Amino acid sequence: MRLGYKLAAEGFGPKELVRQAIRAEEVGFDFVEISDHFHPWLDIQGHSPYAWNVLSAIAARTTTLGLATGVTCPSVRYHPAIVAQAAATLAILSDGRFTLGVGSGERLNEHVVGQGFGSVRERHERLREALDIINLLWRGGYQSYQGRYLQLEDARVFDLPGTLPAIAVAAGGPVAAELAATHGSGLFATEPRADLVATFTEKGGSGPKYAEVPVAWAPTEEAAVEEAHRTTRWAVTGWKVMAELPNPVNFEAAAATVTEDDVRAFLTAGPDPAHYLARIREYTDAGYDHVVLMNAGPDPDGFLDFAGKELIGR
Numbered sequence: 001m002r003l004g005y006k007l008a009a010e011g012f013g014p015k016e017l018v019r020q021a022i023r024a025e026e027v028g029f030d031f032v033e034i035s036d037h038f039h040p041w042l043d044i045q046g047h048s049p050y051a052w053n054v055l056s057a058i059a060a061r062t063t064t065l066g067l068a069t070g071v072t073c074p075s076v077r078y079h080p081a082i083v084a085q086a087a088a089t090l091a092i093l094s095d096g097r098f099t100l101g102v103g104s105g106e107r108l109n110e111h112v113v114g115q116g117f118g119s120v121r122e123r124h125e126r127l128r129e130a131l132d133i134i135n136l137l138w139r140g141g142y143q144s145y146q147g148r149y150l151q152l153e154d155a156r157v158f159d160l161p162g163t164l165p166a167i168a169v170a171a172g173g174p175v176a177a178e179l180a181a182t183h184g185s186g187l188f189a190t191e192p193r194a195d196l197v198a199t200f201t202e203k204g205g206s207g208p209k210y211a212e213v214p215v216a217w218a219p220t221e222e223a224a225v226e227e228a229h230r231t232t233r234w235a236v237t238g239w240k241v242m243a244e245l246p247n248p249v250n251f252e253a254a255a256a257t258v259t260e261d262d263v264r265a266f267l268t269a270g271p272d273p274a275h276y277l278a279r280i281r282e283y284t285d286a287g288y289d290h291v292v293l294m295n296a297g298p299d300p301d302g303f304l305d306f307a308g309k310e311l312i313g314r
Contacts (some may be wrong), residue, residue: 001284002030003312005304006070006294007054011041011231015056016047020064020300021058030057031066033101033210033292037110038077041234042255043248052086053104059094067098070212070292071170071188073105075123077113080130081155081196085136091161099208100134101188102127103170106243108251110244120243124175125149131183138164166207172239174199180207189288190239197287206287211288213279214267216296217303221270225260228267228296234267235296267296273310280311 005024008016021032034049057065062070067090074083087100104123111117118126129147131195136143137157145152166188171177179198180187188210189196197209214235218224233255235243241254263269268279276293293311295303 001280002066002290003082003280003307004031004033004210004290005029005307006292007032007034008045008294008296009035009054009310010037010042010048012300013047014054017049018057018061022061023301023304025062025065025305027105028312029065029307030096031099031290031292032066032069032213033068036069036072036109036127036240037214038112038296040248041108041242041251042231044254045231052090055090056093057099059090059097065097067094068168069099069101069102069209070210071103071108071168073127074102074134075130075150076105076110076117076124080133080150080245081137081152081157082092083130084134085157085159087134087165088118088138088157088160091163091165092159096161096165099166099168099186099210099243101168101170101186102131102184103188103285104176104243105175107246108242108248111246118241122149124179127169127176128179128183133165135183168208168210171200174235177205177310178203186210187288192282193288201287208290209288210290210292211283212292212294213283214294214296215276215279215298216263216267216269217271217306218269218299219271219302221264223296224269224297225264226297229258229260229263230268232267232296236262248253269297271306273306276311 022293074080129150167184167188168188169180170185170188186207216224216228225254234251
């Protein structure tokens with residue numbers, strides 16, 4: 001099992017995210033993952049830098065730390081040809097340490113280019129076409145593609161790494177888990193669902209299986225829950241809400257009735273390492289081999305010190 005640290009790009013500026021990644025490598029984390037957003041979830045979070053620039057800076061300042069997008073939507077705000085080029089470049093710059101995490105996106109980030117944000121079925125079809133295009137371009141040479149939603153005309157990615165990055169596809173159900181196996185080379189999930197791993201492997205998937213674990217570290221459980229409620233209460237609303245709302249003000253309204261008890265039930269909070277290890281075990285028992293800790297507590301350095309001392313290597 002490899003343990004990762006989530007870089008909360010909605011909560012910190014670009015230089016601070018690079019600093020946290022360097023510290024994560026120092027304390028022994030295997031990799032970092034960064035959200036690829038245009039907007040934060042809530043205005044109070046206050047940030048949303050360009051994830052690919054941040055990852056490039058981290059690649060230049062670290063030596064062993066794995067890198068991953070968690071996750072990029074390659075089918076609306078970005079054209080998949082641009083994602084194919086960006087991911088290939090980052091794989092070279094990081095000496096093969098990069099994993100391309102992709103998903104069907106959230107309206108929060110994708111509506112900004114004015115191309116609309118279709119039904120769930122359309123989003124999955126667009127993602128499938130985007131993966132077709134990325135995989136085509138990574139074969140080398142000039143490529144063209146004519147899909148229902150996406151097209152590619154006589155394009156070539158000139159700088160390809162010797163070993164292509166894994167593509168971990170975000171899945172909340174069996175359709176996306178199968179897509180991860182047939183069009184990607186890895187799985188990405190946010191729940192300890194063994195059924196997603198089973199579908200992925202049954203359909204031929206054999207690559208890394210990523211999962212995000214929500215936590216909040218502070219010297220007391222009360223302080224951890226208070227901060228998580230202040231900045232991360234949106235996460236309790238679930239993916240059907242999280243995929244559909246267009247702006248932070250909408251998430252503010254949607255999360256208005258979320259209580260601290262709701263947050264406490266949603267994540268692992270406080271200073272007890274046994275609680276964290278038990279939560280991690282839920283995911284490894286379900287078959288995930290890349291577990292990402294998403295800290296919503298008030299002190300990232302305190303969390304990194306805690307993780308290095310109490311969690312890593314156990």
